[in-house]
Amino acid sequence: MFKNGGMSNRSIAEAVDLDKNTVNKYVNQAKKDSMSIDELLSLDDPVLAHRMVGGNAAYTDSRFDELKGRLPYYASELQRPHVTMQLLWEEYCRESAHPYGITQFKEHLNRYITGSEGKTVSTILKDLYVGGEKAFLDYAGGKMQYVDIDTGEIHDAEIFVACLPATDYGFAMAVPSQKVEDFLYATERFFEHIGGVPKILVPDNLKSAVIKREKGMPELNKIFEDFCNHYGCVAIPARPVHPKDKSNVEDHVKIFYRRVVAPLRNETFYSIEDMNAAIFQKMRESNQRRMQQRPQNREELFLAIEKPNLCPLPRERYEVKFYTKLTVQDNCCVYLGRDMHYYSVPYKYVGTRMQVIFTATLVKIYTPDGELVREWPRDRTPGQYSTKKEDMASNSQAYRQRSPVYYICKCRGVNENLGIVVETMFDELDKRLPPEVLYNRCDALLRLQRTTEPRLFDLACESAIRFDRCSYKFIEHAIQSKCLGILQASRDEDIISPPEHENIRGLFE
Numbered sequence: 001m002f003k004n005g006g007m008s009n010r011s012i013a014e015a016v017d018l019d020k021n022t023v024n025k026y027v028n029q030a031k032k033d034s035m036s037i038d039e040l041l042s043l044d045d046p047v048l049a050h051r052m053v054g055g056n057a058a059y060t061d062s063r064f065d066e067l068k069g070r071l072p073y074y075a076s077e078l079q080r081p082h083v084t085m086q087l088l089w090e091e092y093c094r095e096s097a098h099p100y101g102i103t104q105f106k107e108h109l110n111r112y113i114t115g116s117e118g119k120t121v122s123t124i125l126k127d128l129y130v131g132g133e134k135a136f137l138d139y140a141g142g143k144m145q146y147v148d149i150d151t152g153e154i155h156d157a158e159i160f161v162a163c164l165p166a167t168d169y170g171f172a173m174a175v176p177s178q179k180v181e182d183f184l185y186a187t188e189r190f191f192e193h194i195g196g197v198p199k200i201l202v203p204d205n206l207k208s209a210v211i212k213r214e215k216g217m218p219e220l221n222k223i224f225e226d227f228c229n230h231y232g233c234v235a236i237p238a239r240p241v242h243p244k245d246k247s248n249v250e251d252h253v254k255i256f257y258r259r260v261v262a263p264l265r266n267e268t269f270y271s272i273e274d275m276n277a278a279i280f281q282k283m284r285e286s287n288q289r290r291m292q293q294r295p296q297n298r299e300e301l302f303l304a305i306e307k308p309n310l311c312p313l314p315r316e317r318y319e320v321k322f323y324t325k326l327t328v329q330d331n332c333c334v335y336l337g338r339d340m341h342y343y344s345v346p347y348k349y350v351g352t353r354m355q356v357i358f359t360a361t362l363v364k365i366y367t368p369d370g371e372l373v374r375e376w377p378r379d380r381t382p383g384q385y386s387t388k389k390e391d392m393a394s395n396s397q398a399y400r401q402r403s404p405v406y407y408i409c410k411c412r413g414v415n416e417n418l419g420i421v422v423e424t425m426f427d428e429l430d431k432r433l434p435p436e437v438l439y440n441r442c443d444a445l446l447r448l449q450r451t452t453e454p455r456l457f458d459l460a461c462e463s464a465i466r467f468d469r470c471s472y473k474f475i476e477h478a479i480q481s482k483c484l485g486i487l488q489a490s491r492d493e494d495i496i497s498p499p500e501h502e503n504i505r506g507l508f509e
Helices: 009-016 020-032 037-041 045-053 063-068 071-077 085-095 102-113 180-194 222-231 243-261 272-287 298-309 394-400 404-414 416-428 435-450 454-466 472-480 484-496
Strands: 134-139 144-147 154-164 169-175 200-203 210-214 217-220 322-327 333-336 341-344 353-358 362-366 372-377
Touching (some): 063 102, 071 085, 071 102, 085 243, 134 180, 144 272, 154 180, 154 243, 154 272, 169 180, 169 243, 169 272, 169 298, 217 222, 222 322, 243 272, 272 298, 322 333, 404 416, 404 435, 416 435, 416 454, 435 472, 454 472
Antiparallel strands (some): 144 154, 154 169, 210 217, 322 353, 333 341, 353 362, 362 372
16 A cells, blocks of 8 residues: 555655565565555455465574474474473473564474464364352373382372363372272362362262263262262262263363473473472463463462352361171171271171271271171271270180180199199290290190099199109190009109108118
8 A cells, every 4th residue: 555655665664663674575575476456455464464475484584594403303292192382382482592473383383294384273162160160070091100219110190180160270180090099089189279169070980989870870989979978069970971071171181281291291200299299380380371262361260250159178178988898707806808907896796797887097887787886996907906805705705815824823723733734834934935835735734634534634733743744745645544654653662762651660770
């Protein structure tokens, strides 16, 4: 228009505040075009801009000389999972003193890779959500890894992702597994992070949340149901094979890959705590990043829309409850296999299948009718017993109360000489050995006493004391021989050394 009016290029440059050389370039380009000036001016701005700039104008910029050496690296990085042009452009801006804008950067990179002029995008109709009403929960498909600094072993970490759909505010953290304990722990950390509880949780069909579906009705995991009751929310799992039911969290999984995994792709972590510190920082940056189609960022929208409508957190944190059924064994105990530990109940319940609920700190044992019979502090010591004396039958109590004093008193009660034998056995035991090594021998002597004629057994014990041979083997052999050898030795001793008496005369005077 200015040129048609007869203005010089210099005057045009001053009027539109452009460099004279830039005006010269556009005027020359217009003269070379097959269309007239009037025809060019009738074009829409985007068409005219493309016609004037052409395919190669940007390549005259000196910045391209700096960029073109990096294009092979950027093209190879795009082949790595979750790396985007946006991420590469941000890295390029940090490394270049005079970088291209994002549009020119993408154009040059696209031309280098495919020669295309860009890619088409598709859009979907965004659902309408109420602030603080819903939260979507899911796991990212890919895993991150960390190295055990002590062993050098590489461990996988599952990535929990949550999203508030009204503002697209996201949360992510690494957990050891997708087990229900880790799933609930991550969800609880999400609640603490946002400072409240959404009214509805929409998890994917994870085993941690949903046991099975029958005719479209989901059966929630009992532990997850207890968790929701504790926090005053409800769970409505997404339908299987319906990703649009949770499209926001699916999008946030992609955001996580692009803004967390890709930027940290060259980092090495030595614990899951270090990994989460880096994830939280990157997610904070993502939530504070200005959105392309809104003047606010996700964090600002969250504080304005979601935060005021969240339900308050309860005073106490949720303690996971596990449910199982265990049979009372002959030792009056149920065996909790997870800890390999025994817990006692009254002996009258031997053989009964009890209902057991246990948490991180307690074990509660109920009858089939729902009566609470025992509540124990949870003990994770394998192979040990948590018992009460009154739970045991009388024979079991006696067995658990065994000691040297117990056996000495019991043996004296049935035979005085047997008590002396047992006491001597404990006295002569090597002090480096525990007294328990003699308990079975004491039980064997008591069984032998019950099955032997009393006078014969008493004579065997008396002989063991007399000849300083206090042992089970000596007494058993003496009884088997009817003490004949002992009696014969006693007669011989009497002939050689008769007892002193004032009425004995003759040969021994």
